[in-house]
Amino acid sequence: MKTNHTAETASGRNSDRPRKILLTGATGFVGRHLMESWKQRNDKIFAIATNTAPVKSVAPAYITLLDMDIVDEMSVAILFEKIQPDIVVHTAAMTKPNDCEQDKESAFETNTLATKNIAECCKKFNSQLVFLSTDMIFDHPFASSESDDKKPVNYYGETKALAEEEIARSGCRAAILRIILVYGKLLKASRGTFLHWVKDSLEQDKEIFVYTDQHRNTLYVNDLCAMINHILDHGNTGFYHLAGEEIFTPYEIAVKVAEHLHLDTRLIHPVTSGQRPEIARRAAYSVLNTHKAKKELGFVTTPFDVALRESFD
Template identity: 30%
Template sequence: MSGKSPPVAGPPISRQRKQILKILITGASGLLGRSVFSQLSANPAFDVTGTAFSRAGENLRRLDLTDSAAVADMLREIQPQVVIHCAAERWPDRCAENPDAAWQLNVQSTERLAQLCRDTGAQLVYISTDYVFDGSAPPYSADDEPNPINFYGRSKLAGEQAVLGNGDHWVLRVPLLFGPVTYLRESGVTALLETVRDPQAVTLDDWAIRFPTSVEDVARVLEQCLLKTAVGAHLGGIYQWSGDTACTRYQLARVVAETYGLSADHLSGDPAPQYNEPRPYNCQLDKSRLTDMGIEAGEPLTQQLARYLHPFL
């Protein structure tokens, strides 16, 4: 058919506005990636491809992020408009024990992914951490100067810089994560159920202030952000999200105990813990940049803990 069609012959405006956003998720088998993949896949506004490495299979494509050619091939095949980079080495002690591997994943592979996304026209969303701050002057805004005090924090900050320096991408910083787990020790938060149930006396950190944050909430935040970009909003730079409950590891263990009516008499708090790797005191994140956009998520910590720990009782 040639020539210009009259306006009434084109697709209805409502159909034009429902253009599907193609999304690629790295690390979709991990603690955060699973919830992000599940949340976004359930939304008909998105066409989602999840990738994993050692746990690929079923609904997830295998992707080695250290293989630049494989990453480039995947991007050319899927042609995503957005890539959510959940894959990372997120345990501070493991990062310090194997710094070369952690740097390769958290920084070098991230930088190459950012470059490939830029070259293919995809926007990269990089998941970072509150540990980019030293914890001495909370709460921290997205514009505050980072000053990480451990290797993990330094690697994630370098990842942020690589992402923001290689295209029109954005960063989402989040603190201590927990949520639906495949085994209790997959998160330091859910692992506390084992600590509470073991009657052996134990001393827990009662110094560092953390803000446990549900991966399901982070997934909802990402979903809302992407829905805004789908209708023309532009996201760029650094954003932050966090749960609202401040607690030490000792206090959190007592919350776990109280939630299930378990004894906490064998638990004691250490106000001056010694770490293999330094930990910041309080990295509370100011999330107003997102809440001012109307982004919402969250429910009481005790309610979240009850839901996530119930399968292990």
């Protein structure tokens, strides 16, 4: 992977020319927010998912939606040939760690092999790649920096760590954004987040059991979209960690959601991972150091309480 290009030369950006952006993960939480954030862009946007039907009626009209399985190498290669995208924002993935643990073959195909194919296509057509990786490539008792050794905490993390290596091997121009526990407003036809699961459960008077022994930072989706859009405009490449300043346990987040929405906090039961283990292991301390993104991208984060209010406006 090439790094440290300057904005104009790296992106080949000619500000007068609308560019072709290919988004994978059109129906995902991040993908939906990105599409909304592109309303003002003078670019031609193509967005794919295995089934775009759920977003057909709500996606902005300036976006061309296409049904495609990214695991199907041939279809992806034909799409690249046809579109020849300037930029590819690759958010599609098998994102649930427990599912990845239970179906390793699909996780490897979707998260690693499909990303390898996309990166090689990017190299062939000189497209800039923006790839979303995860904090779960680390299992450190300290805040992880971009140059730290990878140590995947579970199979999902492993597939993403391998994907990062395939991107580097392809030699394409790429920005790899390692992100963590994303939250924000629930857009129509979008998947929910941990915060929405808490809200929905409590609204239905369901008891929930939430961990007190996992510490992590979170990332407001608007802050993530702002950084992706910065990269689209400036052509930055390399690894960047993106996360908010504050560190919480899932239990603390659940209580904050309940208090903000005036829901019954007594339904939230504090538990440890030992008491109710998940199928895929999670790190006890998963925190991303964002110093590099602040310095090089001007990354600014919204305080959790402000973002929480905006998420449930």
